[in-house]
Amino acid sequence: MTSTLTPEQPTSTAEPVFAGQKSATETFLVKLFAVVPFLALIAAVPLAWGWGLGWVDIGLAALFYSLTCLGVTVGFHRHFTHGAFKANRGLRVGLAVAGSMAMQGPVIGWVADHRRHHAYADREGDPHSPWRYGTSPAALAKGFWHAHMGWMFEREKTNPKRFAPDLLADRDIVAVDRLFPLLTVATLLAPAVLGGLITMSWWGALTAFFWASLVRVAVLHHVTWSVNSICHLVGDRPFEARDKATNFWPLAILSMGESWHNTHHADPTGARHGVLRGQIDISARLIWVFEKLGWATKVRWPKPERLAKLARTPDPRSA
Structure with a gap:
């Protein structure tokens, strides 16, 4: 079963926005998964200066970063949330697994949160708008923290019955969603196991765990x-959108094209976000490969005429 809901279509409005509150255990785990990799990231620079960073660590970190990041960008975001393309069963399950290994939460909850974000973008109800507290410097500083990390520590849970009923009806995706704890263990231990086997040493396993597990997860977060x-x-903001989403080029490569965010909010179901000359979008290129292989169909590539209608009229005062 493929995703059919988009931000431009109504969700199950008979259902409430929230589905209760996170349990104390859930709240603790969110903080644990957010803070521990971050502490590893802080320690990374002095540790790299003195010891323990080799080509095996770099290679494994790059491999697992690419796999899990694309699982989120191509899978969780463009496929499951926005239905930018249809995927065969194998690809659909594979994307759900790869995205889950990014340690950003189970697939159904992730999609529900993101659909809620689009439904209320930069307005009341948006789970992570930096404009939540106002426009003064102090309010924006507080809003930045909220949008970046703080929103995850709140107790309210987005209701998947309202925002992701299609995924709740998909047995494959429900199964992957339930396997999130196991996939979390796998994404942390797999680099260590590979590092140990490649170097045939416990030291290689330890350094791979630090760089390709903890630091990699923190950077991707x-x-x-x-x-x-x-x-x-x-x-x-080259395109008209109902919110304040922007295109920020410095993040284009690390985010696999997700930082062309104004374009995405202007055309949410589009499979390519980097639509202008020179805008690198690795996620879109991977979707193109999947389409050529026959694994992805009905890809919603942006149409020039639609982009022309969405283009913002230049301010004559800036000429």
Whole structure:
């Protein structure tokens, strides 16, 4: 079963927005998964200076970063949330697994949160708008923290019955959603196991765990969270959108094309976000490969005529 809901279509409005509150255990785990990799990231620079960073660590970190980041960008975001393309069963399950290994939460909850974000973007109800507290410097500083990380520590849970009923009806995706704890263990231990086997040493396993597990997860977390925070505050807005989403080029490669955020909010179901000359969008290129292989169909590539209608009229005062 493929995703059919988009931000431009009504969700199950008979259902409430929230589905109760996170339990104390859930709240603790969110903080644990957010803070521990971040502490590893803080320690990374002095540790790299003195010891323990080799080509095996770099290679494994790059491999797992690419796999899990694309699982989020192509899978969780463009496919499951927005239905930018249809995927065969194998690809659909594979994307759900890869995205889950990014440690950003189970697939159904992730999609429900993101659909709620689009439904209320930069308005009351948006789970992570940096404009939540106002426009003064102090309010925006507080809003930046909220959009970047703070929103995850709140107790309210987005109701998947309202925002992701299609995924709740998909047995494959429900199964992957339930396997999130196991996939979390796998994404942390797999680099260590590979590092140990490649170097045939416990030291290789330890350094791979630090760099390709903890630091890799932390970097990906903050790149993803920066799309929520920075890409609603700083950057260009070449297309008309109902919110303050921006295109922020410095994050384009690390985010696999997600930082062309204004373009995405102007055309949410589009499979390509980097639509202008020179805008690198690795996620869109991977979708193109999947389409050529026959694994992805009905890809919603942006149409020039639609983009022309969405283009903002230049301010004559800037000429």
